[in-house]
Structure formats: C-alpha cells, structure tokens
Amino acid sequence: MKQQWQTQLDRAIALLEAGDIQGGLETLASVRKHQTDDPVLGLQLVNIYHELGHHDAALDILEEMEKDQKEWGNEIQQEMNVYRASLYIDLDRLQEAMDTLLTIKETGTDDYRVYALLGELFLIEGLEEVAIRYFEQAIEMEPNNEEIQYLLGKLYAEQGESERAMEKWQMIEGFEEEAPILHERARLAARQGDFEAALTLYEKLGEDDSDTEALYGAGMTAYQIGDWQRAVRHLARLIEADADYIAAYPLLAEALWKLDMHEQALVIYQRALSLHIEEEKLLHGYLGFCIELGKWKEAEAGIARLRNLDEDDPIYWYWQGRLAEARGETEDALAYYEQALDGGEVVADAQQRYQNLMRH
Template sequence: MMPFIRVMENGDIEKLGVMLDAFLLEGDPDEQYELADMLTEYGFVQEALKLLEHLNFIFPEEDQLKIDQAQLYLELNKEDDALEMLSNIEKKSESYPQALLTLADYYQMIGLYEVAEHKINEAIAILPKEPLLQYAKGELLFETGRYLEAARLMEELLASQNELQGVNLPLKVAEIYSAGAAYEEAIPYYTDALKKEAAPEVLFQAAYAFFQARQYETAAKHLNHLLEIDPDFFSGYMLLAETYAMLEKNEEALEAITNGIARDEFEKEYYLFAGKISLKLGRVKEAESFLQQAIALDPEYMDAIYILSSLFSQEEMDEELIELYEALKQEQFEWSSMYPLLAEAYERLEMYEKAYEFYKLAYTEHKEDVAFLEKYLYFLLEEGKREEAKEIISKLQKLQPENSEWFDMME
C-alpha cells in the first residue's frame, strides 16, 4: 500500500487514477477493500467509491459493502442513492442493524430526530446489548437536549467499559451533565477522565465545572496546570482571573489577566477585566489605562465605556470625561447613558449652559431615575428655572409619594 500512500500524500490525482485502474484488475479483493478505507481516510472519496462499486459488483451478497458504499454516497451528498442502497438490505441480514444505524446518522444529520431515534430503537430491539447502538442513542439524546436520559444511558455503558471506539466515556458523561448545567454531577466524571489524560481542553472543561460548582481552589489548580502545559490556551487566563477574583485574591487575578494580555493583546475582554480588578485594588490610573485600551480596540465597547465614564465621574475627572465623550462622538458613537455624568461634569466645571443642555438630554431617558431627577431639580433651582423645576417635583411626587419633602418644596 505504500506506493498508494506516497501518491495520495503528494496529491497526484492523475497518477492515482492510473494506479487504481490497474489495481482493480490485478488486486486482491481484501486489499482493494483495505485501500478503499485508506482512500476515504485521505479524502479521496470518489476513488474509494470506485473501488467499492467494483467490490459490490463482484460480491453482491455482501451487505457490509452496501453500507460502506451508502456512507460514501452520503459524504458526496447523493442521499437518494444511499437510501436506495440501504433499503436493499433485508431485515434478516446480520448487517441490518448497522444499516439502521447509518440511516439514523443520516436522519440525525438533517434534523429529523424522531425518525433517527426510531431507527436506533429498531436496531436496539435486534441487538439490545450492543454498546455502539446504546452510544448512538445517547449521542442523539445529547444533541436534542435530553441531557438526563443521555447521561443515564452513557452511565450504563460506563459500568462495563471506560472507552468505546476511542471515546473517553467518563469525559462524555461529564460533558453531557455540564451541557445540562448539572456541574456537581459532572465533577466526578471529569476527575475520572483526567486520570487517563490531562489534555488542555479537558482541564479547561473540568475547571469550568468546578468554577460553576463554586469549588474555586480546585478550578484554579486545574487552570494553572492547563496554562503550564499550554500557555496559548487563551480562554484559561480569563477563567483563572475570574476564579481568583471569586476567592478575593485580586492581586493573583490581576496577574493572571495581565499574563493573558501578554499572550493575546487584541482581546478587549481581558482589558475590561483588568480595569475592573485594578479598581478593586484602588489603582485608578492602571484601571484607566486598561479601560482606555479596551475602548481603543472597540470604540463602541459599552461595558468599558460605562465603567471608564463612571470612574471619571466618581473621581471628578471632569475634563477627562468630556474628552472621552468627544472622542467617541468623532467615531460616530453617542451613548445616552453618559449624559447624566456629563451634565454633572459641566456643572462642576461651572459651564452651566452645557450642563443644562446635557441635563435636558438625559431627562428624556431618565424620567424614572429618582437620583438623577433630584440632581436635575437642584440644578434647575440654582439656575432659577422654577417652572421646569415644578415639572421635576411633580415627577418626584409620583415616584415617591411617601416623601413629604417634595410636597413641601412644591408649596
């Protein structure tokens, strides 16, 4: 088979065709069948089909060949040919359950899940102890969101074996439970799966389950192991930072996310998280820098804009807040949630006309916000705009009828 392998690896289709024609005439049927499997594996489906058509002609009674050929027809989107070939396999044939399973795979692929389940159940009725059929049904239940049924079926399989055709069954059960948000149930299976192989993806999935189950120390342990063996597993940095934050280890959280930034400097969520953690640590300038970088990556990143705006407002960094607004405006982005903050900033800067402009703009969307209305009211009173102030007092009376201050003020 080596000459065929070399030609396939070189991608020489013309030479492969010549060799194949000669092999059809001279080759042993067993070797031809082996080559068909190899051609399929390398992606030469048409050539593999040619061999199987030849073998089917020689051995028309071999139903396994019909199934193999039907599977290639499905890969080539020749569904009608595949279905016709599978329908020719009689119920008394030993290959009939496999034909049913192939049909189930096809119906599952096109979204006809009830038909697919019916075919699998028919096959299971013939071979009730066949693990592959039980696994196929479990996968179908998993895909259709019937997580508890799927998990129980896979657990039955797991009672007799840990692996099925290369599938790590504990990991499969863990994934099913996680998909159904049953993280506590998933954890023991992730632990078993990791005993076989601590692959990066499995470590991440396990860590996520531990995180969701609030077992943060174990989640952090798995994530640190993950990033040791694969420093470019970018999702691990964010989850590790979040884990440390839940443990109130904010210094470690900041270190984890800055390590992530060093690996992927274009991930805006890293900068946002770093900004939040810096604020928790009281590092205002660092927080500002991280948030500015997040906005630089995405000028319409609302979460970062809101936190940075709030930071500027809280710290009374009024000129910086106005500068941020003007920069966003140049990017054709304007966000009404900034208006109350801008109104207060202009008021503190004694730019009362601009403050009035933004108070009016903010009022449109903040008519039910008592805290905003109160600030707006006292601004209007300071500016001598008594008629407008009356409107705001009326609003406050409706929102807080138990507060006598507003009624006294109106009188």
C-alpha cells in the same frame, strides 16, 4: 498463493502505518490498475482511501468498478452502495446519500450500517428523534457495536434522559473508565444541576493533564459551587498545560479575586492579554479590576487597547466613562457615557450609571 496485488497492498498499508504517507500512496496507485479485475481488491482500496480522507479517490474507484464490473452478485453490489452512501455523506452530498440508503433499505436489508448511516444523515439534518430511531434499529442488528451505543447514550443525555443514556453506556465494556463517556456523564450531571457529581467526574478525568476539557470542566464547576480554591487549582493546571486555552484566564482571575488575591488576578489577565487573543472580551474583566483597585495607568493602557481595536465601538466610550467616574471626574464621565449611548445600543450599565450621575 497470495496474489501479487495483495502483496503490494500489504506493503502500502505497512508504509502508511509507518508514517510514510507518500510511499504508501504511490504503492496504492500502482495497485489500482488491478481494481476492476477483482471486487475484493476494489473494496479494500475504497476502504483505505476512505480512512485516509481521500474521499474523491475512493468514490472514483467505486465508479470505475461499476463501469467495468462483471457479474459480482448482490452482496458486492450492496457493499459498494454502502461505501458510496458513506462517501456521499463525507462529501456533503446528502441527498445522494439519502437516495442510496433508502434504495438499499427498501430491499429489506439487515445490514446495520445502512440504519447507522441513515441515523447519521438525520442527525446532520437536526432531526434527533428520527436519528435515534434509526440508531436503535442499527443496534438491534449489531448489539455489540460500542460506537453506536456511545452515540445513542450521548443523544439521550442531550435530551436529559439520563437513565436511557446510562443504559446504553453500560453496554460498553469498561464504561466506568472510558473518557468520552465520563465526559458525557459530567456534562449531563452539570446540566441537571448536580454539580458535585459533575465535579467528581471532571476531577477523575483531570488526573491526566492532557485532558484540557476536563480541567476546564472541573474549574468551571468548582467556580459554580463557590469552591474558589479548587477552581484555581484546576484552572491553573489548565493554563500550564495549554497556555492558549483563553477561556480559562477570566475564570481563573475571577476565582483569585474571590479569594482576595487581587494582584494575582491582575497578573492572570495581563498574561492572557499578552497572547493577543480575544482581547476585547478579556479587557472588560481586566479593566473592571484595574478600576476597582484604583490602578489608573493600567486602566488607561487597557482602554487605549480598546481604542486601537475599534475607536467607534461604544464599549470604548463606556470604559472611558467608568474610569472618569471612578476618578470623580463627573462631567467627563457624563460626556463619555453619552458617547457610549449615542447609537441607542444597550452598553453594559451605561444608562444606569449615567442616570445615577445626573441625579447626584
């Protein structure tokens, strides 16, 4: 006969899965009073709260179980300690996590989770080589764990070891269609300079308009190999899918400019600037285009926006100089460039432009 608490727990899980978070949490709270009587219930509760991101609540349950525990045996004790270490990591209590895991490891455990968590800890500390050794030990114990296989492949790829990365990923069922792996393979190919292979992978991923990272990767890679039309196609799809993906706008504008579609390039910059996101970075490319096309009013408006952002920024004076130089107002341009260089900073090519004007 199913225990009453299990019926309540099943109901709590059903409520949570149905999206009734408040109802699920209230039902869980009513179940918690039974936790010290049954370690199986306690560990189930720890797992549920952990997955919900309620790490403090999960840790509280473990501490209550330990305080009131009966003779539950080594297996339950180790399970509690593994959960405790995982929670410590999530709570950024890394030294406590390390101490807990090393204590378990010293008992000669064959629990792959202990080694996977040690790998995670060393990865957080930036010690990738040590992390990889622990992940390899974990996968020896649990060879069918696809999450660890994927992570190992990712780490090898980041180190440029493409063959070892592929060896891990090929252990994952259907790896040729797995989006995370395709992303990693595309990034690896791009890092190795195989842009055509990277573009093929990104385009496969980019068939789904919701994969904005893939669309950006495809646009960026096409731009890198000088295929401006493909770059425009992918980047235009990207900003239609996500208008706030600000990094796509300058790249799209530059690709349009390369295709001599100058007015369209300006429109893309203007659309991006209307979002008021990362204005200063966008204004540099936009002002360069405006000055190149002799659109003085647009340039003046853009420079005014720079002034509003920070009138003391040398880059503001630099663009004043660029505009004056383009208009043939040499004396004004020299004065503006002097302002830009006044603080001794390297401001774009202000020094070179100033010297060129002085020579002529």
